[in-house]
Amino acid sequence: MNKRSTEEEWLKQLRCKVQNHEEKLPINGWQKLSQSLSLSSQHVFWKRVSRIVAAAVIAALLLWPFAGDHLFKKSIETSRQNDLAKTPCLEKTLSTSLNLTSSRVTAVVEKKIRYRSIRVKRAVANEIVAAHDTTCVEKVQNNEESFSTSVTNKKQITENQNNSVQKLVIPDFSLSDKELMKSYNVELIFAMGGNGICSNISENGSNLVRTESETNLSDDGFSRNQAETPFIGQTQVEMRHRLPLKMGLLVSKRITKALSIETGLTGTYLLSVPRDESLGNNYDQRIYYIGVPLKVSYHFYHQKRVSAYWSNGVESEKCVSAKRGDTKLHLNKLQWSVNSALGMQVSISSHIGLFAEPGVSYYWGNGTKIETFRTEHPLSIELHFGLKLNL
Amino acid sequence: MVKGCRHGDNEARKELYMQYGGLMLGLISRYISDKEEAKDVLHDGFIRAYSAFIKFDWRGEGSLRAWLSRLFVNMALNYLTSSENKLQFENIDDEYDLVDDTTIPHENDVMNIPEDVLIGFIQQLPAGYKTVFNLYAIDGFSHKEIAKLLNIKERTSSSQFFKAKQLLVRKINAYLTEK
Structure with missing residues (x-):
C-alpha cells in the first residue's frame, strides 16, 4: 500500500471518530437561550414596526410632490376667500354706494392680496379711492343726493383705508413670490438624537444578544462579510450609548411656491462608553460620520414672521474615524437614513430666521457588528434647530 | 421539529437544542480551546440559527446537521478572525x-x-x-x-x-x- 493511501486511511479514521464527538451542554444552557430568544422576538417586532414606518416615510416622500401642489392650490383659494371675506366693509361700501361691479371690487381686493409689500398696498388703496372719486364726480353731475351720499361714503372709505393702512404698517418680513423663488437659504443646524422608539438591546444592556439581520447569511448559512466584520468588544464589557450629536451647513432653494429642496454637509459624533466607569477610557468608542442629506420641504403655512413646513429626506453618511480606545474600527459601509420632520421658523429680520424641526429618523444597519446608539435605536426622535440666512 | 423552529415554536427550538447542541459544542471545541468562549459561541450560534431557519430547506437525512455544522463553523471562524483573537499563520516557505x-x-x-x-x-x-x-x-x-x-x-x-x-x-x- 503506498504512503498516500495509508495517510488518507488514518485521516479518514480520525475524521470518523472526531466528527461525531459531543460535548456536555452547559447547565441552564437552554434557560439562558430561551430568555435571549424572548428578548430578540420583541426586537424583531419593533424592527418590523420601524421598517413599516420607514416605508411610509419613503412613500410620503415620493408621493408628496403630487399631493403637495394640489393642497397648496386649495390653500391659496381658501386664503383668497378668507381675505375677501375679511374686507366686507370695503367691499360693501364699494359695491353698494359706488355702483362698482362686483368683478371690479373682486379684482381690486385680489390685487390687494397679491401684492404684499406695504408700498403696493398703499398704491392699491389709492387706486380704490381714485376709482371711487371718478365715480363720485359722475354722480355729482347727475344727482345731488347721490353726490352727498358718495361723499359720505368716501369719508367712510377713507377711514377704512386709514385703518387698513395703519394695520399694514406691521412688518411681516415675507418676500414676494419672485423674490422667494430667486433666493437661497443657508442653514446652520444642530441636532440631537432623542429617545429611541425601538431598541435592539436587552434591558441588561448586554452585547451578548445579537440580532443579526437575516440578509447577513447566505443561503448555506455562511456570512460572506467576514473580512469586513470587526471585533465588537469583549462580551463582558457592557456599553452605554450617548445621544448622537450632529452639526451641519445646508443650502435650500425653492423649486415651486410650496416646495423647496435642501442639501449640504453634516457631521455626526457617536460616543459609547462602558457602563463600568472603573474601566476608564480604554473602551470608549468614538465614531465620526460626514453626511450628505437631501431633503424636500413642503411649506404649508406662512403668516408674517412665522412659517411652518413638513420635510422629508434621506441622508448618506460615511465614517471618517472610528476607534475603541486605541483600536481602529472598520466601518466601510455607507450609513443610510430617512427622516421626516415638522419644522417651524420664526423670522428675526428679512434675512435671518430661527428654526426648529422635531422629527423621526430611521437608520439602517452599518454593515458590521459594531453597536452604536443608532444600531440600538434605529428608529428615534431627533430635534434639529438652528439659524437660517436668506441670501 | 423543523417546521416548529421555522414558526418560532419554543418546544421545537428546545428539541433542536437538545438534539444537536452537544454535537455543535463538540464542533466548536475543535476550533476554540477555551470552554467558556466555546459556550458563548454556541449560545450566539443557536440564536442566529433560529433567526435564519426560514432560509433552511429540508433536503433529506443529514441536511439539517450539515446546515447547522456550516453555520457553527462560520460562528467559530468569526470569533477566531476577530481582531482580538487574530489568527496567526506561520510563514512556511522554507x-x-x-x-x-x-x-x-x-x-x-x-x-x-x-x-x-x-x-x-x-x-x-x-x-x-x-x-x-x-x-x-x-x-x-x-x-x-x-x-x-x-x-x-x-x-x-x-x-x-x-x-x-x-x-x-x-x-x-x-x-x-x-x-
Whole structure:
C-alpha cells in the first residue's frame, strides 16, 4: 500500500471518530437561550414596526410632490376667500354706494392680496379711492343726493383705508413670490438624537444578544462579510450609548411656491462608553460620520414672521474615524437614513430666521457588528434647530 | 421539529437544542480551546440559527446537521478572525520545514485511541494549524474555500495543513509508543 493511501486511511479514521464527538451542554444552557430568544422576538417586532414606518416615510416622500401642489392650490383659494371675506366693509361700501361691479371690487381686493409689500398696498388703496372719486364726480353731475351720499361714503372709505393702512404698517418680513423663488437659504443646524422608539438591546444592556439581520447569511448559512466584520468588544464589557450629536451647513432653494429642496454637509459624533466607569477610557468608542442629506420641504403655512413646513429626506453618511480606545474600527459601509420632520421658523429680520424641526429618523444597519446608539435605536426622535440666512 | 423552529415554536427550538447542541459544542471545541468562549459561541450560534431557519430547506437525512455544522463553523471562524483573537499563520516557505519525516500511523492504531484524546491533540495544535486542519480534514473544505474564508493564500492553507498533520502524527505516535 503506498504512503498516500495509508495517510488518507488514518485521516479518514480520525475524521470518523472526531466528527461525531459531543460535548456536555452547559447547565441552564437552554434557560439562558430561551430568555435571549424572548428578548430578540420583541426586537424583531419593533424592527418590523420601524421598517413599516420607514416605508411610509419613503412613500410620503415620493408621493408628496403630487399631493403637495394640489393642497397648496386649495390653500391659496381658501386664503383668497378668507381675505375677501375679511374686507366686507370695503367691499360693501364699494359695491353698494359706488355702483362698482362686483368683478371690479373682486379684482381690486385680489390685487390687494397679491401684492404684499406695504408700498403696493398703499398704491392699491389709492387706486380704490381714485376709482371711487371718478365715480363720485359722475354722480355729482347727475344727482345731488347721490353726490352727498358718495361723499359720505368716501369719508367712510377713507377711514377704512386709514385703518387698513395703519394695520399694514406691521412688518411681516415675507418676500414676494419672485423674490422667494430667486433666493437661497443657508442653514446652520444642530441636532440631537432623542429617545429611541425601538431598541435592539436587552434591558441588561448586554452585547451578548445579537440580532443579526437575516440578509447577513447566505443561503448555506455562511456570512460572506467576514473580512469586513470587526471585533465588537469583549462580551463582558457592557456599553452605554450617548445621544448622537450632529452639526451641519445646508443650502435650500425653492423649486415651486410650496416646495423647496435642501442639501449640504453634516457631521455626526457617536460616543459609547462602558457602563463600568472603573474601566476608564480604554473602551470608549468614538465614531465620526460626514453626511450628505437631501431633503424636500413642503411649506404649508406662512403668516408674517412665522412659517411652518413638513420635510422629508434621506441622508448618506460615511465614517471618517472610528476607534475603541486605541483600536481602529472598520466601518466601510455607507450609513443610510430617512427622516421626516415638522419644522417651524420664526423670522428675526428679512434675512435671518430661527428654526426648529422635531422629527423621526430611521437608520439602517452599518454593515458590521459594531453597536452604536443608532444600531440600538434605529428608529428615534431627533430635534434639529438652528439659524437660517436668506441670501 | 423543523417546521416548529421555522414558526418560532419554543418546544421545537428546545428539541433542536437538545438534539444537536452537544454535537455543535463538540464542533466548536475543535476550533476554540477555551470552554467558556466555546459556550458563548454556541449560545450566539443557536440564536442566529433560529433567526435564519426560514432560509433552511429540508433536503433529506443529514441536511439539517450539515446546515447547522456550516453555520457553527462560520460562528467559530468569526470569533477566531476577530481582531482580538487574530489568527496567526506561520510563514512556511522554507523547503526544510515541509519535509515529511514522520511515520504515518496505521488506521487501526488511530481507531484504538479514545475520542477525547484525539480531540485533545487537535486542540493542542497552534491556532492557525488547528483551524486549517479542522476545515480541511474534518469539515471537508477545499484549500481554495479555506483561503477565501480565512483571507489567506491557497498555498498557505495547504502548507498549514501539512504542518498540522505532521504535528498530529508525532503526538499520535508518541501516545502509541507510551501505551
